[in-house]
Every structure is written in C-alpha cells, then in structure tokens.
C-alpha cells in the first residue's frame with residue numbers, strides 16, 4: 001500500500017480547516033507526536049486533547065491564541081479522547097476548563113501511573129538494557145518531569161453533545177479499542193471529525209485494550225458518517241480513505257493472528273511471522289508485537305497475557321532488526 005495522501009499539508013502547527021475548525025499537527029506522528037483539535041464558534045472554543053508535555057502544549061496554546069485570540073482567551077471545554085499521555089499530559093495548562101472524557105478513560109487515567117511512571121521509566125532506562133535504550137530513544141524528545149495532570153471533571157458513556165457557540169459537537173464513545181475509553185469528536189455542521197488514536201495515518205496503530213471488533217466497528221461508524229475532513233490522533237489529516245485503510249489493516253491482522261494462534265505459535269513467533277509488506281510505508285511496524293499480544297489475550301478469553309516490559313523488549317528487538 002502506498003502512503004495515504006492528503007490534500008492538506010502535513011506541517012507542524014495549526015491547520016485551518018475552515019469555519020472555525022482547526023487541527024494542530026505534530027509530524028512525524030510517531031511515538032508521542034500526537035495531533036489535537038480546536039473548534040471555535042461565536043467567541044467560544046473547545047480543545048480536543050492536549051500534548052505529551054507542558055512545553056509542547058504551551059507552544060500549541062500560544063499558536064491557537066494567535067489564530068483565534070478572542071475565542072481562546074479562555075477555553076471553556078477540553079475533551080480528552082483517551083487516557084494516553086500524549087493526549088492529556090498538558091491538561092493543567094487549560095486552566096479552569098471543564099474536562100470531558102468517557103468513564104472508561106477517566107478510570108484508566110486514575111489507575112495509570114501517569115507522567116510520573118514515564119518519568120521514572122525514563123530515569124531508569126539505562127538499567128534496562130536494550131529495552132531501556134529503545135524506550136529512551138522513543139521518549140527522548142519529551143519532558144515528563146513536574147506534570148500534574150488534572151483529571152476529567154465530566155464523564156459519560158455512550159454519546160454526549162456540547163455546544164460551542166452555536167455549533168454542535170457530538171462526542172461518541174467507541175472504546176474500548178485503542179484504550180479503555182476512546183471517544184470521537186464529531187462536528188456535523190462542518191463535516192469534520194477528530195478521532196484521537198482511533199486513527200493512525202501512515203503509522204501502525206497500537207491495540208492497548210481491544211477488542212479489535214470494537215475498533216473495526218468504530219471505523220465503520222466513521223465511514224457511515226457524513227464527513228469530509230478526518231483528523232487522526234497521529235499522522236496527516238485524511239478523509240474516508242484513511243479510515244478504510246485502518247479498517248483493512250485490522251481485518252488483515254485479526255485473520256493473520258488467529259491463524260497463528262490456532263497453530264500454537266507464541267506471541268513472538270506470530271509477530272515475526274506476519275507479513276507487513278502491504279504496510280511497509282507505515283511507521284512503527286514493531287507495534288505488531290503489542291497488537292498480536294492483545295489479540296492473543298482476546299482469543300484466549302483473557303488467559304494469555306504478556307508482561308508490558310517483555311513486550312517492549314520484543315518491540316526493541318524487531319525495531320533493531322528493521323534498522324540494521
């Protein structure tokens with residue numbers, strides 16, 4: 001498959017989609033380089049996600065304030081699409097905002113060690129051999145020290161509608177899929193959708209939670225909506241082509257992994273054996289390890305679980321093999 005092409009440039013910073021919808025993009029979309037969204041109408045604004053650290057989020061907010069000074073002088077609503085730090089570690093900088101997330105996302109945020117866990121792991125990386133070196137490399141650009149992330153103030157299940165000025169934003173829960181509580185933010189009037197990490201464009205997605213069937217359903221839901229511009233959690237702005245590609249990837253790895261699970265292969269064997277040739281233009285191919293492990297857990301009814309440090313070790317190995 002060729003890389004998904006976009007009619008929008010993929011440059012760092014704010015992309016004006018028109019009529020008060022903006023995407024904030026961070027190429028190259030690899031580990032931690034996430035996108036965010038801004039919806040503005042009649043002097044009000046909603047921010048969809050913050051970034052992985054305070055410096056990056058500060059820079060993003062300054063850019064938004066230059067583009068829309070009146071509407072963003074006070075951002076009333078912040079939506080977190082899911083609990084991964086690259087979408088919420090900057091929350092504290094959106095002072096006084098209502099923070100909306102799904103109930104599943106809120107639970108996961110409270111259970112997760114947050115930025116402190118990543119800061120500790122980064123500090124201890126040198127004692128963790130190859131896995132630590134891999135971890136240190138992918139998270140080197142980010143600063144996890146001194147982050148105090150405020151938790152959601154409003155949680156929901158299913159759907160929630162919010163007005164931004166006169167504009168309606170529909171929040172649609174589609175998780176558990178990428179994480180326990182993924183939501184989409186859809187602006188019907190502008191035919192724009194912010195997908196969080198339900199979409200990775202030109203990069204391999206990562207199934208932390210599953211079931212994969214929910215993720216495939218989420219792709220179908222987006223394909224059935226009236227949308228023109230699709231802002232993924234990582235990668236360039238896309239349209240339904242990008243959604244269809246993601247759906248195709250999940251159907252492919254689900255079938256490929258099932259065959260190897262039924263044949264009794266280990267997670268590592270299956271991850272190494274599945275051909276990703278059709279996806280050679282996508283980054284972060286080592287994520288196949290996490291995806292296979294999540295599918296094994298699902299296929300075994302939760303019996304086959306793998307330790308996250310071991311999985312990072314396997315990813316480090318595959319990443320190294322690919323680089324040399």
Ligand SMILES: [Zn+2]
Pocket residue numbers: 032034084086087197233234
């Ligand atoms: Zn992300």
